[in-house]
Amino acid sequence: MIIKIQLRANPMNIKELIYAEINKIEEDNLDELYQFVKQLANAKSATKPKTGILNKLKRIKIQAPVDFATNIDQYMSGEKNLDNIH
Numbered sequence: 001m002i003i004k005i006q007l008r009a010n011p012m013n014i015k016e017l018i019y020a021e022i023n024k025i026e027e028d029n030l031d032e033l034y035q036f037v038k039q040l041a042n043a044k045s046a047t048k049p050k051t052g053i054l055n056k057l058k059r060i061k062i063q064a065p066v067d068f069a070t071n072i073d074q075y076m077s078g079e080k081n082l083d084n085i086h
Helices: 011-023 027-047 053-058 072-077
Strands: none
Touching: none
16 A cells, blocks of 8 residues: 655745745835735735635535435435436
């Protein structure tokens, strides 16, 4: 048995790297960096759609027999089977 493990960078390590680079920047350039970071954060939040749990649940599609909802108890107990999926 072969198990593949893909390691991703730890977010805290990335933040620490960013902080280390920020500490190298001259005071005169910090305002420009701040404006860039602020613009990047605003652009990312504007492009990310905010979908709530109800919107996610609406997208669920179920393939089941036509009478599935009506006879759910019979399907759950095994009296009926799921051979007639439409």
